[in-house]
Amino acid sequence: AQKVTQAQTEISVVEKEDVTLDCVYETRDTTYYLFWYKQPPSGELVFLIRRNSFDEQNEISGRYSWNFQKSTSSFNFTITASQVVDSAVYFCALSPLGNTGKLIFGQGTTLQVKP
Amino acid sequence: DAGVTQSPTHLIKTRGQQVTLRCSPKSGHDTVSWYQQALGQGPQFIFQYYEEEERQRGNFPDRFSGHQFPNYSSELNVNALLLGDSALYLCASRRRYRGTGGADYGYTFGSGTRLTVV
Numbered sequence: 276a277q278k279v280t281q282a283q284t285e286i287s288v289v290e291k292e293d294v295t296l297d298c299v300y301e302t303r304d305t306t307y308y309l310f311w312y313k314q315p316p317s318g319e320l321v322f323l324i325r326r327n328s329f330d331e332q333n334e335i336s337g338r339y340s341w342n343f344q345k346s347t348s349s350f351n352f353t354i355t356a357s358q359v360v361d362s363a364v365y366f367c368a369l370s371p372l373g374n375t376g377k378l379i380f381g382q383g384t385t386l387q388v389k390p
Numbered sequence: 391d392a393g394v395t396q397s398p399t400h401l402i403k404t405r406g407q408q409v410t411l412r413c414s415p416k417s418g419h420d421t422v423s424w425y426q427q428a429l430g431q432g433p434q435f436i437f438q439y440y441e442e443e444e445r446q447r448g449n450f451p452d453r454f455s456g457h458q459f460p461n462y463s464s465e466l467n468v469n470a471l472l473l474g475d476s477a478l479y480l481c482a483s484r485r486r487y488r489g490t491g492g493a494d495y496g497y498t499f500g501s502g503t504r505l506t507v508v
Contacts (some may be wrong), residue, residue: 279432299414312499318478320433320499366432377423378397378482378497 277302279369281381288357289389296352296384298367304328309343309350310368310378320366326350357388392417394500396481402506403471409505411466415483416498422464423478424456427502433480437463440486471507478502 278301288294300309311323324334326343334341338355354361364385368378395414403409415422421440425433435448439458462483468475475493482497 310497316479317501318504319501320480320482322496322498325496368432377435377438377448378425378433379435382432383430 277304277369277371277379279367279379279381281365281367281384283288283384284382285385285387286387287387290359291356292388292390293353293355294357294386296351296354296365296367296386298350298352298381300348300350300369302348302369302371303369306371308370310370311341311350312366312368314364314366314381314383316363323352323365354386357386359388359390362386362388394419394446394483394498396479396500396503398503399501400504400506404405404508405471407471408467408469409471411468411479411481411505413448413464413466413481413483413500415462415464417485419485419498420462421484421486422458422462423482423497425462425482426450427476427478427480428478436466452488460499468505471508476507477482478504485508 282300307328309326312320313323314320324341331343331345340353342351364383366383367381370378393413393416397412414417415426423438426436427433436454437447438445442458455467472503480502481500
């Protein structure tokens with residue numbers, strides 16, 4: 276069975292603090308993709324990153340960074356120097372590698388950044 | 391370049407009624423997937439369409455059906471609505487991977503249709 280767990284339901288931080296959103300996944304597949312999406316109040320899911328299971332290099336994009344550890348089945352997301360505009364619901368998702376449209380999402384983590 | 395367009399944005403229906411939601415994929419995309427997102431939950435995969443056929447289906451009853459048109463747009467139909475069908479329905483599109491380098495798994499999501507069943 277494939278599953279994504281985001282244990283943190285809600286996180287509240289003060290602006291400029293660093294915050295890490297946890298994601299743990301389960302899959303028997305040896306190849307797969309992992310994603311992070313941001314969902315602002317408008318409802319649209321905004322793509323942040325995609326990683327494939329072959330590539331365990333950590334990635335940094337501006338204030339965002341991702342830590343992929345296959346040994347612990349985790350794909351954590353860190354926002355450095357958080358801003359109020361980062362307030363949203365963040366979803367981690369898993370997809371088998373191949374021609375499928377199925378994304379398996381976690382429950383989401385609501386991040387509130389206070390000024 | 392328009393992204394994924396969904397209509398209507400909001401809808402209120404009565405139990406037992408039928409509803410049709412519409413999705414226009416992003417330009418250049420030929421594959422459409424539908425998701426149901428209940429309040430406070432992550433999106434759940436309903437089904438995927440490409441080449442006008444349902445290709446994969448999640449754990450949803452037959453009351454949920456769909457269609458894809460030759461222009462790649464898609465409809466989601468739900469019959470005999472239940473209160474539990476109240477949710478945000480999201481459409482996602484992408485260009486189907488065709489086995490060459492540079493695979494594009496870039497799912498683009500629409501803003502969804504908020505369905506309320508009363």
